[in-house]
Amino acid sequence: MAARKTLVNPVLFSKHFRVSTTALAKAKLLDPVLNSDTKLFIDPLLVPKSQNTKMKRQGRKDLESGFQHVVGLLSISENEGDVAWRGAFNALDLSERSETGLGYGGAGTSGSSRPPKLRNGILRTAKEIIALGVKDPSMIPLMPLFEEGVGPDTLSDMTTNFLLPVLCQVTEEFCAANNVPVRAFGKKYDNRRLPENPYQPDKPVILVPRDILRDLPLAADWSDVSRVVMEIQEIRDAVNSMFGNLAKATLSQKKAALRRAVLSSESLLRELIEAVGAAAESYDEKADLDGYFQFRRILSEDPTPYVGALSNPATKHASTLLESVMTIVETFQGLVEDNNMWELLWHGNTHKHERASQLLFFAIANIMCAVNNVDISPETNSGGGPVDFKFSTGFRGRVLVEMKLSKGRVEHGYKTQLEIYKKAATTSEAIFVIMDIGGMGRKLRKIEKLKQDAEARGERTSEIVVIDARRKASASVRNDTML
Structure with a gap:
């Protein structure tokens, strides 16, 4: 997470590039603040539900193949640190994507990378799940449930890295249709022509479909996801057996109890993956409770x-x-x-x-x-x-x-x-x-x-x-x- 900073004179994408807010709304794309981050996050569980056809089809495909690649490498890894493990480590890109203007970054949207310890922790948990016999790539978005330190920004940025090609395509096509000035940004951005962020001239602005955004990804929002998880009686019983009164447990204790319960049973894990995936909903724009x-x-x-x-x-x-x-x-x-x-x-x-x-x-x-x-x-x-x-x-x-x-x-x-x-x-x-x-x-x-x-x-x-x-x-x- 970037250092906490302050925002002065917020500049909207629509204002700077003189784009109609109606056009952005019609395309169902977020109007980003160019010189700050908005505390919304991409939830990978929402990608298959998106009304944006490119996101729903190609985005879903890219996301699943990205997760599957990580899982596939882990499944053949015999020891932590071997070639397959290192391949999975490199494939699990957790670097911040400041181009979207999302997350906790604060003013400046500079972006940063995360420590290797966090990536290795995610890989170890995924390896445990694979050992249960579950190789479903949908396990990756659930890591905040099991792994300390995997916050909403980590999950959102990981998802963004897998979705980057299709997000660049969505942005390029919107800009072409609305006469937004663009330039080439090279291989890193799939050779797409994208708008330059005036506050970070070396980086483009990447537009994001609004219906894949949440104020917190479901798996990272314990208050919300626990309601879904605890509706599964077997999980509820298993977790409660570890704590006489779950309500009095700390968040870390609750996560540890859920981890022990779910990672002891392949059927419970599959049920959890299905329940959380079905429950994910995007940020309610109509209610707009955060404004x-x-x-x-x-x-x-x-x-x-x-x-x-x-x-x-x-x-x-x-x-x-x-x-x-x-x-x-x-x-x-x-x-x-x-x-x-x-x-x-x-x-x-x-x-x-x-x-x-x-x-x-x-x-x-x-x-x-x-x-x-x-x-x-x-x-x-x-x-x-x-x-x-x-x-x-x-x-x-x-x-x-x-x-x-x-x-x-x-x-x-x-x-x-x-x-x-x-x-x-x-x-x-x-x-x-x-x-x-x-x-x-x-x-x-x-x-x-x-x-x-x-x-x-x-x-x-x-x-x-x-x-x-x-x-x-x-x-x-x-x-x-x-x-």
Whole structure:
């Protein structure tokens, strides 16, 4: 995994290459951010289910033959490190594919390789499975279930490496049909003509079908896959026999128990492979609980309504910068509370995840600064950790914004996280935003008391802003009520 970095001024593929977002949507391809990674992952279990004909046919074939090649070499390997083992090691390519703009890489999408220890661990587990008599290549995508350290990014990048030729073909054909400028990238990319990433000129942009993406590949998402796995009674009984109460076991213990149970029986392993493969579903774009597609829509919209909404701070100090950032926060608050933007934070009766609120705020802040030519750079952590925002305008002026849902760890966020971030950023100006979706309880009173106590000690404290993001009745319902 690449080092955690920050994202400034996100640039969409569609914006940079002036491609219609409708064309991308029609082709069912993700509109990548060129200078950052999106925390979505390719799930190999979704490839056979894709509506993209090339992915469903050739992609599936490439994936299965790639996995089969690894399994075939392992099956003839007699000792770890022999010629066949080394062949399987080389065939199992785990290097990061920054060209897709997916995963935990954060800003810069630089990509990196993974340690040999991880590859050898996967091969050992696969060898154990082969010893059971199972040579099904579908075992490879299940490695996160058995092997510690095989995370969603590892599985996604491994899959991307096997799918690279067909992904390059899909990208080349889309670009040709939509007049996107391309150039040759050589043998590594199947001699395809592909668009150049302006932030990594030596690498192309590779477009990915949206229906093979998940927020976490199923096999790497224990909370989801355990539900599927534990529906198989034989597995449930075997795992429970190892733990009196599985619910109290750690994640590592659960994985170890599942591994012991499944790798003791060929029939259980086959049942597991079939059940997990059938259960995989792509990221729900309609619900968009993490706000990834909503973020893209906001960045693609006409920015004219935000013209004149912000002006440059008078001086390059944190105190005057704070006023400008507060204007951004208040504008966002007005959009949510008075202009129905709260609707973007809900899917029916279900509130979206904290990340959706954070990305929505980041998009609005970015547009306000850009369209008004304001010398403020909103930054956000775009990797796997918590998302916070830093606004800067020269070395002396920095303001941090931390955003939490009212149902989240509000007190912890105010007391601990923000103070740590403020020290790290060498600034004493900050704003703590609570998105009130209900369930606030006494949290607001507690952090207001923390603020009062700190001020009584003569300490600088973070501003607290509460934004009402609760579901509201529709206009028609409100009007009917008034009649």
